[in-house]
Amino acid sequence: MPLPVIEPPVPWHRPESIAHAAIPGIVTRAYGKFFDVQLRDEPRSLLSTVKGTVRRERRKTDLVAVGDRVWVVDVGEDEGQIEAIEPRTRVLARPARNTEDVEQVVLANPDQVLFVFAIRQPDPHRRMLDRFLVLAEYAGLPARIAINKLDLDPLEPDGRSLSQTIFGDYERFYPVHYVSSQTGLGLLELRQALANNVTVIAGPSGVGKSSLLNTLDPGIKRVVGEISTATGKGRHTTTATVLYTLDPTTFIADTPGIRALAMHGVPAEALDRCFPEFRPFLGECFYPDCTHLHEPDCNVREALADGAFSPQRYESYASLRRGDSGEW
Ligand code: GDP
Numbered sequence: 001m002p003l004p005v006i007e008p009p010v011p012w013h014r015p016e017s018i019a020h021a022a023i024p025g026i027v028t029r030a031y032g033k034f035f036d037v038q039l040r041d042e043p044r045s046l047l048s049t050v051k052g053t054v055r056r057e058r059r060k061t062d063l064v065a066v067g068d069r070v071w072v073v074d075v076g077e078d079e080g081q082i083e084a085i086e087p088r089t090r091v092l093a094r095p096a097r098n099t100e101d102v103e104q105v106v107l108a109n110p111d112q113v114l115f116v117f118a119i120r121q122p123d124p125h126r127r128m129l130d131r132f133l134v135l136a137e138y139a140g141l142p143a144r145i146a147i148n149k150l151d152l153d154p155l156e157p158d159g160r161s162l163s164q165t166i167f168g169d170y171e172r173f174y175p176v177h178y179v180s181s182q183t184g185l186g187l188l189e190l191r192q193a194l195a196n197n198v199t200v201i202a203g204p205s206g207v208g209k210s211s212l213l214n215t216l217d218p219g220i221k222r223v224v225g226e227i228s229t230a231t232g233k234g235r236h237t238t239t240a241t242v243l244y245t246l247d248p249t250t251f252i253a254d255t256p257g258i259r260a261l262a263m264h265g266v267p268a269e270a271l272d273r274c275f276p277e278f279r280p281f282l283g284e285c286f287y288p289d290c291t292h293l294h295e296p297d298c299n300v301r302e303a304l305a306d307g308a309f310s311p312q313r314y315e316s317y318a319s320l321r322r323g324d325s326g327e328w
Pocket residue numbers: 148149150151152179180181182183204205206207208209210211212223224225226234
């Protein structure tokens with residue numbers, strides 16, 4: 001399993017000129033002008049507003065977004081006032097719709113993303129996983145994969161399991177966690193992989209994301225298994241990002257952000273770089289703008305013929321590159 005490329009945590013910088021009493025925290029929820037701020041150094045959060053001078057300085061972007069690191073003054077009765085906001089390392093954002101509009105930050109400072117699929121019920125959807133992985137690569141966000149419901153995956157007669165057959169291809173490039181939220185299999189390692197990070201969680205409905213969250217932190221209490229029969233979609237579809245606090249420095253972001261990223265679109269000519277197994281073979285094709293679909297002397301297709309990477313992954317690439325309409 002490759003080590004994930006997670007940069008060391010960015011240190012906090014206490015701005016000069018803020019109140020001596022200001023303490024660090026992370027915004028976990030936004031309600032209009034109010035923000036829940038989880039304090040960094042104690043298991044407590046403050047319902048906070050933003051100081052007027054700070055509001056006036058930040059007109060060009062979302063004032064305060066979920067995931068922002070802030071400095072807040074405890075004003076008593078579990079309320080606070082945000083005095084400063086740290087620069088964002090990266091954001092998941094919806095683009096501005098027009099020039100007067102500001103970009104809408106869905107999540108500030110994500111560290112990594114966890115894509116959750118199930119081995120059965122529902123059957124895994126590799127195309128969707130590949131599509132997600134492309135978005136993460138394009139955004140420069142380290143990705144992990146969790147395959148849940150391993151309790152439904154008996155060993156095959158050859159000693160391999162279905163999950164290894166299906167997801168083994170990914171283990172060379174991404175950490176793959178085989179877990180069961182029902183039996184607890186693999187959850188300790190998964191919890192360790194989340195520690196001290198803000199992790200975006202994404203995956204199709206029914207794969208067990210809520211169950212995993214509940215098992216990782218019983219305090220979270222997400223509603224499990226409520227699928228609306230009318231729409232086939234979860235009734236509890238979140239429209240705004242929420243950060244669930246596993247401990248004061250470990251967060252899971254439940255966000256529509258990955259789909260928001262999809263709206264930015266990945267340019268066709270950037271797609272090949274978003275498949276890490278292609279990278280050693282890029283730049284050697286006869287045509288510098290080779291699409292790796294049909295051109296002669298294509299180094300990527302030669303590598304494919306040599307068995308250098310998985311044909312299914314190549315197929316995912318080809319279908320995205322051809323612009324086939326995805327079903328997601
Ligand atoms: P979500 O839509 O991704 O949040 O999925 P849920 O957490 O709501 O789970 C969907 C269904 O899968 C529920 O009926 C859960 O009880 C079930 N489920 C979740 N995790 C597991 C697991 O590890 N094993 C099995 N067998 N079922 C699970």
